[in-house]
Amino acid sequence: MKSGQATIKDIARELNVSTSTVSRALKDYPGISDETKRKVKELADKLHYRPNAVALSLRKSKSFTIGVIIPEVVHFFFSTVISGVEEVAFANGYNVILCQTNEKFSRERSSVETMLSNQIDGVLVSFSRETTNFDHFKKMIDREFPIVFFDRIPDLENTINVTVNDYQGAYNAVKHLIDQGFKKIVHLSGPDNLAISKQRKEGYLDALKDSGIVAKPEWILECPYGTEKESISITTALFKNNENRPDAIFAHHDIVAAGAMMALKSLGLKIPEDVGVVGFSNWQFSSMIDPPLSTVSQPGFQIGETATKILLDLIHKKTNMESISQNIVLDTELLIRKSSVKV
Amino acid sequence: MKSGQATIKDIARELNVSTSTVSRALKDYPGISDETKRKVKELADKLHYRPNAVALSLRKSKSFTIGVIIPEVVHFFFSTVISGVEEVAFANGYNVILCQTNEKFSRERSSVETMLSNQIDGVLVSFSRETTNFDHFKKMIDREFPIVFFDRIPDLENTINVTVNDYQGAYNAVKHLIDQGFKKIVHLSGPDNLAISKQRKEGYLDALKDSGIVAKPEWILECPYGTEKESISITTALFKNNENRPDAIFAHHDIVAAGAMMALKSLGLKIPEDVGVVGFSNWQFSSMIDPPLSTVSQPGFQIGETATKILLDLIHKKTNMESISQNIVLDTELLIRKSSVKV
DNA sequence: TTGTAAGCGTTATCAT
C-alpha cells in the first residue's frame, strides 16, 4: 500500500515467491502452477496492481505511444483527424500524445524534441504555416524514425504522406461554379508555402483553363492567415464600388468563405444570385449558415485512421519507407448547397 | 550511434569516464572540472544526446506529464480549453496526453486506467455525458492523486472544480430576452445528469420568475444529444401549426440554437422578429450565421489555464485538496447579436 | 515449477 501503486515486488514479498514468478503468473506463462497463478492474481486484484508502463517502456525500449503534431485543434478538420488517430491507436494498444504548434515554427521544433525525449514510437505530422525549414524532420527520417505526414506535406525525399486530392477537389468545385454559369471566379488562396495551397490553386486554374476562361492574375488573392476578419477585409476591398466585380468566389477553406459571405451581404450583394461561393473542408457550421455553403469535404477521420495504420505498420516493421506507396491520396467530395446554385 | 539514441553510457565509454561524471557534467554540478564539462558537453552535442525521459520518469517516479480527459475535441469549447492547458503545461515543462471519451462511459474508465499505468502526474477531467457512476474518480481522489475537474463537475466530496457561472450566464441571457419584450421563452436544455444543464435551467427559471413570468413545464425540452438534427426536429415539432407558439428560445448551446434557427426559418418564421434566439458557448460560427447568434461566451482558454495551474500546484504540493477554495467559478459574458434584438 | 541475476537509462549516495 504505502503512498503509491502496488508493484510486482509487493506481491512477491507478500506471497514469498520471486518477482519473476509473479511476472509469469500474471501473464499466464506456461510452467507456473495453477495454484500460484490463482494466488498471485488474487492478490494483484486486491492490491489494485497495475503494470507500470514507464518501467515497461524502459525495459522494452518501446513506449506504445505515438505523437501527433498539428497546427491547431480548433480547426475542425484537425480535430476530426485526431479522432481517427485515437480510434486506431487505442484499438492497437497505443496512446496518443498531442502537441499543437499554434502555427509556430519554434513550437514545432520543441515539440519534436519533447516527443523524442519521451521515446515515442512514431509520429504523425502536419506542420505549421511558418515551416519552410524541414531539418528537424529530416533528421528523424534519416535515422529511420517512423514518421508519417498528413494534409500538409513537406518537400522531402523518402517521406510517407497521406493527403486528399486537393487539386481534384478544387478543380471540381470551380468546374461546378462554371457549370452554374459563373464566369469571373476569384480564388481566396491559402499560405503560399503550403503544398495544399498550391494544389488547390492549380485545380482552380486548370478548371478555368479547361473551360476556356482566361484567369486574370488579380483573381488570386492570398489569405495567409485564413481568418474571418482577413477575408472580410479582402472581400470588401474587392467588391466595393467595383463596376467589373467578380461573380463567384472559390475560397481556400470555409472560414474564409464564410467571411467573404458576410462581406458580400454587408455590401448588399445576394448569394448566390449575385455572387456564388464555394469553400473547402466542410466545417461543422457550413451547412448551418445562410445560405448553406457549398464546399469540398475532406475525410478527416479517414485521414487520421489511414495515417495511423501506416505508422503502426512502420513501427512494427511490417513495412518500410521504401516498400510503401509514398503518397496515399484520398478523395474529396463536392457538397453542393445553396451558396453556389443559381435558381 | 548504432540503431538508437546516444546514452550517457556511450559518452562515458568514449571519454573514459564514469556515467556519474557525465551525468553531473551535463547538469553543471559543482565539483567537475571545466575541462571535463567541456569535453562531455561537446561530445553530447556531437552525438545528439537527448536525455531519456522514460528512464527519468522511472528513476524519479515522476513523468512530467499530465492527462486530459474530455468528451470530444470537436467541441469548440473543449478545443479552446486544451489550448489553455497546453500553454500552461508546456511553460512548466509538462507534457499533455489527451484522451477523448466520445461521451462513452466505458471509454472514460479505460482512459483513466491507461493514464494511471503511464504514471501521469495528474489529470484534468470533464466527464462524459453517460457518466453517472464516479467510482473511477473516487478511487483517485481517495489516494490523493492530483485531479481537477472542469466544466462538467461530479457530485463528490473533496474535489477541486473549475467552472463558469452557468447559472448567471443563463440568467442574464434570459433576462435579456425578457428585456427585449419576449414573453413565451422556451428552453432547449442539456442532458439532465450534467450539473451545467441543471445550472442553466435554474438560471432560466429564476430569470422568468424574477420578471413575474410563470414558466410552463412544457417550456423545457431536453436535447440530450445536443446535435443540430435533434434540435431541428424538436423545434419543428414545437412550432409547427402551433397557434400559441413560443416567441423565444434559450438553447443549451450554440449548435442546438443553430439547429433551432434552421427549423424556424424553414417554417417561415423570422428571427428575431417572430422568435428571438440565444445560445451558449460562443462557438466559432456563431457570429457568422444569419442572423448572428446572441450567446453566452465561456472563457475556455482561461478555464484550461486556471485548471492546469491548480493541478500543477497540487502536483508540486504547493497546495492540497483541503486548503484550496474548492470551486473556482469564472464569469461568462453575454454577447448580444441580432438573433435576440427586436428592432 | 520456481529462483537468480542482469539490464533498460538515469541519478543519488557513499567512497576514494
Next chain:
DNA sequence: ATGATAACGCTTACAA
C-alpha cells in the same frame, strides 16, 4: 574531482 553501486519496476535467459 571522479568512481562504484544501488535503485526505480519489469522481463528474460539461465540455473536449479
